[in-house]
Amino acid sequence: METENQIKEVDTHLLDLRYSHTRIKNDKILVTLTNSIQAYGQIVPVLAISEQERYILIDGYKRLAALKACGRDCITLELTDAEEHDSLFTLLAQNNERKLEAIEQAALIQELHGRFSSSFSEIATRLGRNKSWVKRRLDLIESLPEEVYRAVMTGKLSSWAASRILVPLARANEQDCLELTKKIIKDPLSTRELVQLYKHYGKSNRTVRDRIIANPSLFTKTTKEQDEKKSGKQLNEGPEGKWFKNISIVCHMLKRLKATSEDVLYPNQDKHNRRRCQMWLSDAESLIVELKKEAEVTA
Incomplete structure (x- = not known):
């Protein structure tokens, strides 16, 4: 038979904060919680387990910080009889309610795997995930x-910036990752700007990459100006400008095909490949004839 968890109020100095390093500090959330506690008091108890004369705080680190910001030295906690590692599993399994960040999840999984020797298979099974996710x-x-x-x-x-941008960048070039981190801490970029920067970094040579990392803000500003200029030019030229650009691309592609035709069109060629070539050339010819007719009719 399951027993209900005990609710009690204790002094905050009795808390063991051994999992504080697994939580991300968030000033906006702290301000919101602080205002709420000042207005209504602590509504939801934190989760803890008892260990001798102290209480190991499992969940509720942001509420604790808010209480301290309010100058309060007592906290309402819910004491669970579960083992410490079981409590961590429960916290992770309830992530839809707790809304842990991916890196916070990772830090707790590291505790389970490192301190409690839980295997990847056990962690995956108990969280309803697969080992690859872990x-x-x-x-x-x-x-x-x-x-x-x-x-x-x-x-x-x-x-988000860490998991989507900095982790893959660190795998490719740790020094660039460190330098970019310093720069965006000092001069933050938006999510869109970071994505754009990372895409440009991935397809650039070493010289351009050095410029991007040396001054990411200047890069994003320059890129934005170029995009606005390009957008303005497209707006000015209208659909005609876009059409002319597309037809010029087609002509350039046809020139490249002509230059390499000897490599794919030759005597005694496989009949299947020859038919494929003829089919595509016939389709291209038909489309060009139709376009020419439309141009003549509307002239």
């Missing part, structure tokens, strides 16, 4: 340089 979560932490990880956990960088 490994990907751990990789978020293991792939990030320590300085970048600390920046995320202290709220200087978003978890």
